[in-house]
Amino acid sequence: MESSRSTARPVGRGAKVRAAVHAATLAELVDKGYAALTVEGVAQRAGVHKTTVYRRWKDRESLLVDALAEHLAADVPVPDTGTVEDDLRALARSLVQSYTSPTGRAVLAAMFTGAAHLPEIAAAGGHVFRDRLTRAEPVVRRAVERGELPVGTDPGEVLRTLAAPVYLRLLVTGDPVDETTADQAARVTLAAARAGAFAPPDADADAAAP
Amino acid sequence: MESSRSTARPVGRGAKVRAAVHAATLAELVDKGYAALTVEGVAQRAGVHKTTVYRRWKDRESLLVDALAEHLAADVPVPDTGTVEDDLRALARSLVQSYTSPTGRAVLAAMFTGAAHLPEIAAAGGHVFRDRLTRAEPVVRRAVERGELPVGTDPGEVLRTLAAPVYLRLLVTGDPVDETTADQAARVTLAAARAGAFAPPDADADAAAP
Secondary structure, three states, rough: HHHHHHHOOOOHHHHHHHHHHHHHHHHHHHHHHOOOOHHHHHHHHHHHHHHHHHHHHOOOOHHHHHHHHHHHHHOOOOOOOOOOOHHHHHHHHHHHHHHHHHHHHHHHHHHHHHHOOOOOHHHHHHHHHHHHHHHHHHHHHHHHHOOOOOOOOOOOHHHHHHHHHHHHHHHHHHHOOOHHHHEEEEEEEHHHHHHHOOOOOHHHHHHHHO | HHHHHHHOOOOHHHHHHHHHHHHHHHHHHHHHHOOOHHHHHHHHOOOOHHHHHHHHOOHHHHHHHHHHHHHHHHHOOOOOOOHHHHHHHHHHHHHHHHEEEEEEEHHHHHHHHHHOOOOHHHHHHHHHHHHHHHHHHHHHHHHHOOOOOOOOHHHHHHHHHHHHHHHHHHHHHOOOOOHHHHHHHHHHHHHHHHOOOOHEEEHHHHHOOO
16 A cells, blocks of 8 residues: 555645545445446546546555545544543544444445455555554543553553444444444543553552542 | 254264364365355365255355354353453453464454355354353353442443454454453453443442452
């Protein structure tokens, strides 16, 4: 996926084409699914010639990876409400929203089932996840600075714990995913974090901190 | 998946054939992957004629679902060590072991990626998960009875939280999954459970109980 992003960032008409093709790729994915996704179909929907698409992306896989990465990078805003409780709840709700919209469902299906046999797509799934995680880490660091969570709390572990039940339901159990799922994930994560379960074991002594 | 199980339970030679065919199915899955799995290949490996296989299973999908269900049902023993901490750790370690063996990796790939477009397989994944969960619920109920966890703690939610980070790593992030993953999952789950995060909100008052 780096290959298609390492080119100079397009501007002007290039950027518009790029955005239109990305949008068309996701729309085709929603309407037809991964298996039926074609460069021709994307080009037609975007209103460009397919050679325009092939000039920028070598095949439908690199196009899809690029569109997914762009969509997912923009998709989960990082909150800063002033309290860790509200921040974690907002993050979990955004994650739920991003995967329960029609586009989100299609993106998830493409990344984790339909196209999961493609190493680039599997890598993109992991990459996007880590990218979102890194961007959200300030939520935890601010909470530690405010004294809401024990010193030494690992932001990555906190955020993985927050996201894990959402993915479990989406990918494994098929149980409904909604705001209740998000709020419960935030509640569990916060309780464990306050108890020091994301800090080195010797930091457990701080568990009683508010 | 019920269709293939609703026939009378085989005994004697029937049971032996069934076990041999199940084992051959999993072995073929490990060696060749889901896409290359054929009834012919399974029959040959099991040392039976393919009509013997077709007499019991209508196609490779029902064979696979049946073999997966049998394998996974037998695969994660339910511990009873006397403390919730050790029980949760043992459960998480068993889960990790079951999915990091060569058979486990192949089973996971078949259920959640390779064959995930087959409704029967997707349903089998969810079914197996719920089945394992139900069998492990006594771990939590015993902990509540012993006073280790607050009254009202939801066993299903505890166990989903325990399993979620393992699946997240296996299916989403691709991060390594090992004993440390299991122990951390147990630590986080236990901390949240002790704090009352799996009990109704008004039970949070019990959070300070040991």
